[in-house]
Amino acid sequence: MDLAVGVHPHRRHTLSRYLVALALAAAFLLSASTTATPAHADERLDAGEQAVVSADGDGLNLRSLPSLAGAILAEVPDGTVVTALGVQQRADGHCWERVTHDGQPGWMAAEYLVRLGGAIDEDADPCAEAASTEDQEDEEVPTPSPGDPGVLPVPPPGGWTVGLAGTSDIEALVEAQTFDVASVWMLDVATQDYDSYIVGAPAFVNEDGLPNLGPDSVVLMRRTGDKPGDLGEPAAAPADEAPRGVANVLPTPPADKFTIGVSGTNDPAVLAASQPFEVKLVAMLDVPSQTWLTYIPDAPDFAQRLARGQLREDSIVWLRAGAVFMIRRTASSTPTP
Structure with missing residues (x-):
């Protein structure tokens, strides 16, 4: 986004009073846009606090890394509420805030986040204590904790x-x-x-x-090891299980390619319908049987091998995209940064 404020030239008018009126109106609009320009939260956000995207109407990118080189996971409109994870880092001239949006973790430029219900402070620096790639050569920066490793389900040998x-x-x-x-x-x-x-x-x-x-x-x-010959069949879906959870919005893949993430729901139809792109296939690996269970939107029931209940809220799923709906944006509505 171009951060410079542009003023459109006004037409000349033969009557001076109209010229004065136009000048006053332009001054008022410029003043209003300046005072309404969003700033970052009044201080650093703690884990669990919420903030509102406020980027002059242009929206904000959710990135995979705290850098302009990070892959864009989502384009988030102004007014969207995100949840902070309490981690900040400075890089590429921005302070980056670690947040979640619709269940998807990522990084956003903190100067375009306003604490929900909080005041705007033009001079605050939420990255004051965060690691800075520009300063790392001059001073030692504490290394953030890598986190506790996950313990995955045990597969069969070779699986x-x-x-x-x-x-x-x-x-x-x-x-x-x-x-x-x-x-x-x-x-x-x-x-x-x-x-x-x-x-x-x-x-x-x-x-x-x-x-x-x-x-x-x-x-x-x-x-490690050699896979046994017969691993049995996947567990059958529970009968009449009610829908549970809230579907996560997964990163948008290229057309006809795959994305991966946590389902958030036990209903594959709900998961597919919740994505911002056409879903051609939902796939889940059943670890004990080493079988791929699949759900195909709009296919008849006999073609479905992944049902509600076999899919769980914490299941890892692959989604294959069909059409990827790209939002047409003008030069003035490019998400920033």
Whole structure:
């Protein structure tokens, strides 16, 4: 977004009183837009506090990293309420606030967030105590805690499991499992590449590793060993189970590609209908049987293999996009930053 304030030229009028009236009106509008320009919250946001996106009507990007280089997970309109996670970091000339939006964690520029019900303070700096990439060369900055590693469901030998990492420390994540881990994989939704970490491999194999691994990352793990021949069938769906939970909005993938995340609901139809893009397929890995259970929107019942109740609120799901609905924006309505 262009941060400069632009004033449109007025037409000349032969009558001076109209010229004066127009000048006064322009001054009033300019003054009003200046005083209404949103600023960041009056002080840093603590975990659990809510803030409102206020970016001059242009909306704000939710990014995967605290940087302009971070992938855009969502374009969030002005007036949307987000929840702070209590973490700030300074980079690329912005103070970045770690937030969740519709269940999706990410980073937003803090100067466009206003504390819900709070005052606006033009001079406040919510990143005053946060790590700064510009200052790291000059002073030692405390390293944030990587988080507690998640313990994933145990797969059969040679099989796969999936869950939330809970940490940014790949070695701690591997060590926390109750089975021998062969490899760890993570989908980059923007590029559709799977980044990998091979346990026990030489350093050059894991040179890139999982650079974007974080507590909220979804990871796949493969267990060492050879997969048994018969693992049985997936558990049947409970009869007449009521809908539960609130569907999460997952990062939008490219057309005809996949995204991944936590369902938030036990109803695959509700999950598919809640996305801002057309969903062609909902897929879930049943870890004990190593079977893919799938739901296809608008397909007949006999074609469905993933039902309400088999899907749980905390299930990890893959969604395949059909059409991706892009919002047409003018130059003055580009989300910032």
